[in-house]
Amino acid sequence: xxxxxxxxxxxxxxxxxxxxxxxxxxxxxxxxxxxxxxxxxxxxxxxxxxxxxxxxxxxxxxxxxxxxxxxxxxxxxxxxxxxxxxxxxxxxxxxxxxxxxxxxxxxxxxxxxxxxxxxxxxxxxxxxxxxxxxxxxxxxxxxxxxxxxxxxxxxxxxxxxxxxxxxxxxxxxxxxxxxxxxxxxxxxxxxxxxxxxxxxxxxxxxxxxxxxxxxxxxxxxxxxxxxxxxxxxxxxxxxxxxxxxxxxxxxxxxxxxxxxxxxxxxxxxxxxxxxxxxxxxxxxxxxxxxxxxxxxxxxxxxxxxxxxxxxxxxxxxxxxxxxxxxxxxxxxxxxxxxxxxxxxxxxxxxxxxxxxxxxxxxxxxxxxxxxxxxxxxxxxxxxxxxxxxxxxxxxxxxxxxxxxxxxxxxxxxxxxxxxxxxxx
RNA sequence: GUGGGUGUAGCUCAGUUGGUUAGAGUCCCAGAUUGUGAUUCUGGUUGUCGUCGGUUCGAGUCCGAUUACCCACCCCA
Numbered sequence: 162x163x164x165x166x167x168x169x170x171x172x173x174x175x176x177x178x179x180x181x182x183x184x185x186x187x188x189x190x191x192x193x194x195x196x197x198x199x200x201x202x203x204x205x206x207x208x209x210x211x212x213x214x215x216x217x218x219x220x221x222x223x224x225x226x227x228x229x230x231x232x233x234x235x236x237x238x239x240x241x242x243x244x245x246x247x248x249x250x251x252x253x254x255x256x257x258x259x260x261x262x263x264x265x266x267x268x269x270x271x272x273x274x275x276x277x278x279x280x281x282x283x284x285x286x287x288x289x290x291x292x293x294x295x296x297x298x299x300x301x302x303x304x305x306x307x308x309x310x311x312x313x314x315x316x317x318x319x320x321x322x323x324x325x326x327x328x329x330x331x332x333x334x335x336x337x338x339x340x341x342x343x344x345x346x347x348x349x350x351x352x353x354x355x356x357x358x359x360x361x362x363x364x365x366x367x368x369x370x371x372x373x374x375x376x377x378x379x380x381x382x383x384x385x386x387x388x389x390x391x392x393x394x395x396x397x398x399x400x401x402x403x404x405x406x407x408x409x410x411x412x413x414x415x416x417x418x419x420x421x422x423x424x425x426x427x428x429x430x431x432x433x434x435x436x437x438x439x440x441x442x443x444x445x446x447x448x449x450x451x452x453x454x455x456x457x458x459x460x461x462x463x464x465x466x467x468x469x470x471x472x473x474x475x476x477x478x479x480x481x482x483x484x485x486x487x488x489x490x491x492x493x494x495x496x497x498x499x500x501x502x503x504x505x506x507x508x509x510x511x512x513x514x515x516x517x518x519x520x521x522x523x524x525x526x527x528x529x530x531x532x533x534x535x536x537x538x539x540x541x542x543x544x545x546x547x548x549x550x551x552x553x554x555x556x557x558x559x560x561x562x563x564x565x566x567x568x569x570x571x572x573x574x575x576x577x578x579x580x581x582x583x584x585x
Numbered sequence: 586g587u588g589g590g591u592g593u594a595g596c597u598c599a600g601u602u603g604g605u606u607a608g609a610g611u612c613c614c615a616g617a618u619u620g621u622g623a624u625u626c627u628g629g630u631u632g633u634c635g636u637c638g639g640u641u642c643g644a645g646u647c648c649g650a651u652u653a654c655c656c657a658c659c660c661c662a
Contacts, residue, residue: 223660240662275656430662504620538622567622
């Protein structure tokens, strides 16, 4: 038969790519743990209703779904938040709140692949459940800033744009717009479409020219002062106060340099209730690195009690593209502490000595069949070994070994303990 | 779902106005070198020229269709 190809929008992870993937996951995980988030996981597929309940039926065309043998309608998870909400609802009041959780789920979306966007990918998710406090947002946003810096990015390499659904809602009410569900999708595309289309599409949702004009100007606001001058209602002021506090706290946390007010950020779906944010590389040459917001009514929508929550997702694809472009990815080459070789192909001795080094915690490899020494050296070099240890060198001291440091070509002999010190 | 670009060796690519047996580099394998790798030299393997059809004495090359990938649009949790 002909070998079937790699499915559309998926990736193979040969060892070289897997090392890069692990590098990213390690930094993600360490950063999340450093901020006190606990890791959780869920199944890779869920009942379809978990997603339609939150986002409506349209979502079905954009995910992988199937009927299982028990005629259950199943979907491969396209995002993690509904699973998280399910976990929260199931445990009910027994979870001590607030709590901070993270996960690195493998996600699936049925859509056409393009740069920065695949059908199967990974996404770091950080969420804080059980508090309406704006300091939860502050915690998440500083975690983002710190972890991006862990990757070697500078604060001026990325920007975290912050907006607020609460503020936008209040302002819409202020200018007399009540039917907001149709308005949001248009607002979300505001910067992508022509000005006249923006006006005509909003007119189609029932907005007057004057309302649209005000809204357009409002969303152009670049500073808190600018917004302050445009709003008047108590609701708007309360929403803006929240943003003020958030910015102040982020300054104190050290993440302030990357944060900007950007009211053009709306985000597609309807369940966000407060702060929304998106992270971009400077220059916005790529898709969003991360995005998220507050979803205080999600659990309620999915059949549980009302539990406030806020969180974000950061995909591996765009991030890896960005790090690659900036030269911040590590070498994808294998590395080993020691390679154990033998002049006489004494395989048993090789296994014995390799075992001794491994017991000390070092990574060790050796030939798997009798091979002449030149080949063994080639293998050691190809596998990134730092030191080759010869098990049967004639110049070795009693109980010790001859060795060669590959980077310098230095030959020597010493005891196991002395050789162990060479690795670094 | 819509539009554009590209398909030649495992990888990166060359291939003349259509002409005979399709090339280079790299990778891989072996040897030079039986107690020493990465640098050097020598030799070797690798192809349904994406697929199907058309034009032609003759197609990797021209035409049509199709398919895959890439890029953009739609959408973006």
